[in-house]
Amino acid sequence: MLSYQHAYHAGNLADLHKHALLASMLDYLTAKPKPLSYLETHAGRGLYDLSGPESARTGEADAGITRALAQDWLPAGHPLRQALDQIRALHGPQAYPGSPLIARHFLRPEDEAHLAELHPAEHDALARVAGFAHLHRQDGFQMANALCPPTPRRGLLLIDPSYEVKADYASVPRHIAKLARKWNVGVIALWYPLLLDDRQRPMVQALLRDHPEALLSEVRFPPARPGHGMVGSGMFVINPPWGVEDEAGRLGELYARL
Ligand SMILES: C[S@@+](CC[C@H](N)C(=O)[O-])C[C@H]1O[C@@H](n2cnc3c(N)ncnc32)[C@H](O)[C@@H]1O
Numbered sequence: 001m002l003s004y005q006h007a008y009h010a011g012n013l014a015d016l017h018k019h020a021l022l023a024s025m026l027d028y029l030t031a032k033p034k035p036l037s038y039l040e041t042h043a044g045r046g047l048y049d050l051s052g053p054e055s056a057r058t059g060e061a062d063a064g065i066t067r068a069l070a071q072d073w074l075p076a077g078h079p080l081r082q083a084l085d086q087i088r089a090l091h092g093p094q095a096y097p098g099s100p101l102i103a104r105h106f107l108r109p110e111d112e113a114h115l116a117e118l119h120p121a122e123h124d125a126l127a128r129v130a131g132f133a134h135l136h137r138q139d140g141f142q143m144a145n146a147l148c149p150p151t152p153r154r155g156l157l158l159i160d161p162s163y164e165v166k167a168d169y170a171s172v173p174r175h176i177a178k179l180a181r182k183w184n185v186g187v188i189a190l191w192y193p194l195l196l197d198d199r200q201r202p203m204v205q206a207l208l209r210d211h212p213e214a215l216l217s218e219v220r221f222p223p224a225r226p227g228h229g230m231v232g233s234g235m236f237v238i239n240p241p242w243g244v245e246d247e248a249g250r251l252g253e254l255y256a257r258l
Pocket of ligand 1: 002004005006018041042043044045046097098099100116117118119122138139140141160161162
């Protein structure tokens with residue numbers, strides 16, 4: 001399987017929602033002088049070139065991060081803006097950080113990072129930019145299961161599957177229930193698409209039943225192309241750090257204007 005390539009979608013409206021929330025959470029968690037663990041089950045290649053043929057083919061970044069910057073969705077000082085500015089200073093004005101490099105912007109030497117990426121080419125590309133982390137070329141849920149609860153015990157797990165297999169929607173709540181039991185103080189954040197046929201809804205209902213205190217942030221947007229099935233982006237966060245609810249509300253207002 002593994003035909004999904006995030007380069008076609010990097011910086012789109014879903015990435016912007018996920019990455020703005022991720023950066024806000026990491027900004028808060030790293031403000032305290034206590035080490036933390038950062039884990040990712042589906043890391044991707046870490047660094048994207050928005051002037052490349054993949055972005056040009058879909059135009060998704062133009063409607064996402066490029067328009068958001070033009071319309072001041074990420075004011076100076078916003079955690080994602082800080083990470084983006086740092087990446088662009090290093091890699092040029094069309095660079096866009098994936099979640100691993102957003103995390104790198106915030107992590108400190110005493111923090112531990114573990115990233116899983118199964119696709120061989122994506123894994124190799126990730127290895128070129130993620131020297132700060134332990135890399136795992138294995139199934140992300142297997143990695144998370146083996147590591148949780150991690151050391152240090154404070155921290156965040158990002159779960160960002162490509163949902164290539166329909167069965168993912170059924171298995172995600174089981175994986176998350178197990179991880180939350182093993183790591184009851186961990187921030188566990190799941191990204192999922194909002195689909196035209198609402199296929200994700202039973203998964204979200206199961207998650208809310210199991211974790212009624214979790215934060216749910218959903219935003220809607222026009223499909224990237226006529227007939228495209230994704231019409232929004234969702235983040236489900238167990239043990240949400242302080243402040244992320246405000247950011248979710250701010251993003252909700254911005255997306256509602258689209
Ligand atoms: C949505 S992309 C990740 C994007 C990244 N988290 C970001 O925000 O920049 C999903 C990635 O998961 C990888 N992948 C698919 N199945 C996997 C699995 N079972 N375990 C680990 N990685 C997997 C894909 O190759 C793809 O690169």
